[in-house]
Amino acid sequence: MRKEHRIAVIPGDGIGREVIPEGVRVLEAVAAKHGIRLNWTQFDWSCDYYMKHGKMRPDDAPDILRKFDAIYFGAVGDPKRVPDHISVWGLLIDFRRIFDLYVNLRPVRLFKGMPCPLTGRKPGDIDYYVIRENTEGEYGGVGGRVYEGTEREVVTQLSVFSRKGTDRIMKYAFELARTRKKHVTSATKSNGISITMPYWDERFAAMAKNYADVRTSWYHIDGLTIQLVLNPDRFDVIVASNLFGDIISDLGPATAGTIGIAASGNINPERTAPSIFEPVHGSAPDIAGKKIANPLATIWSGALMLEHLGHPQAAAEILSAIEQVIIDGPHTPDMKGQASTAEVGAAVAEVIRSRSKVAA
Numbered sequence: 001m002r003k004e005h006r007i008a009v010i011p012g013d014g015i016g017r018e019v020i021p022e023g024v025r026v027l028e029a030v031a032a033k034h035g036i037r038l039n040w041t042q043f044d045w046s047c048d049y050y051m052k053h054g055k056m057r058p059d060d061a062p063d064i065l066r067k068f069d070a071i072y073f074g075a076v077g078d079p080k081r082v083p084d085h086i087s088v089w090g091l092l093i094d095f096r097r098i099f100d101l102y103v104n105l106r107p108v109r110l111f112k113g114m115p116c117p118l119t120g121r122k123p124g125d126i127d128y129y130v131i132r133e134n135t136e137g138e139y140g141g142v143g144g145r146v147y148e149g150t151e152r153e154v155v156t157q158l159s160v161f162s163r164k165g166t167d168r169i170m171k172y173a174f175e176l177a178r179t180r181k182k183h184v185t186s187a188t189k190s191n192g193i194s195i196t197m198p199y200w201d202e203r204f205a206a207m208a209k210n211y212a213d214v215r216t217s218w219y220h221i222d223g224l225t226i227q228l229v230l231n232p233d234r235f236d237v238i239v240a241s242n243l244f245g246d247i248i249s250d251l252g253p254a255t256a257g258t259i260g261i262a263a264s265g266n267i268n269p270e271r272t273a274p275s276i277f278e279p280v281h282g283s284a285p286d287i288a289g290k291k292i293a294n295p296l297a298t299i300w301s302g303a304l305m306l307e308h309l310g311h312p313q314a315a316a317e318i319l320s321a322i323e324q325v326i327i328d329g330p331h332t333p334d335m336k337g338q339a340s341t342a343e344v345g346a347a348v349a350e351v352i353r354s355r356s357k358v359a360a
Helices: 016-034 047-053 061-065 084-090 092-098 163-178 196-208 221-230 242-255 296-308 312-328 341-359
Strands: 004-012 037-042 070-075 103-109 127-133 137-146 154-160 183-188 215-220 237-240 263-267 275-279
Touching: 004 016, 016 037, 016 070, 016 296, 016 312, 016 341, 047 084, 061 092, 070 296, 084 092, 092 275, 103 242, 103 296, 127 163, 127 242, 137 242, 163 183, 163 196, 163 237, 183 196, 183 221, 183 242, 196 215, 215 221, 221 242, 237 242, 263 296, 275 296, 296 312, 296 341, 312 341
Parallel strands: 004 037, 004 070, 070 275, 127 237, 183 215, 183 237
Antiparallel strands: 103 127, 103 263, 137 154, 263 275
């Protein structure tokens, strides 16, 4: 197992610049304990970069990033200056496609000590993964406008589902389920979307035949959102298309207390390119600069990165420290506290360091 890794850091926009330093702080603390060396290189690609250069990143950015083992990403977006479809597609979605990061891995968990907005729920009741297809589907980017600006204007955008893309994301979900509670749920909408979603259902049924040990279920997406609120304990691994996965992986963390703790990984399972690890919450322009953003999502994303790099014990220690801070505080305002971003990050790092001292 390698003990040294090159990590590209892209803080991006808004609160990304505030939470990424706390993630780095925690990763350095756990790396020191486990004898891991993380070599960081930061890049300023962002909406600021766009305002100076007319693009979100240099043309050779993919070649630059391929030299790294992983990418630690903060957020992208500043809609008052750059339209979101330019900023997001010019940086994050662009990299997802170029590096074939076809798995969007989004864990949802109700931590001990976290107040749950769902009445009567306790830790263990909400503990599942959303596996979102990350490179095609409804975000296929195929379409356009004709007769633009006239009364005849027509706009189309096509959903694109390939057998390769559909099968490989479902296979990943089934393999993950085998390491957990052996249950995969498919998110569909084949009663209304009459071509792509029946195809999705067909491929799910075909894939399930290869995993006789894994229980399966499927829900139309509208019914699934209901069950994620009423009966979240039903779920273990949920596999979904790009759009459906995007939506339910925001709903899930909200039911578990706050999107401020929602982590994700954009994964290339074959490791032919670096994977990207980022919080789900985005750049949050409404609170950017106030230094109150919750860094726990970014810190958890760092744990996912360490696990991907082959350090599961270090990753588990970060999760344990996150839970301790959720129980004891300090808390940012989204968790009904008054702490700053830096105070929470420092608290997680100190939990890790103090446990190291006790162990010694």
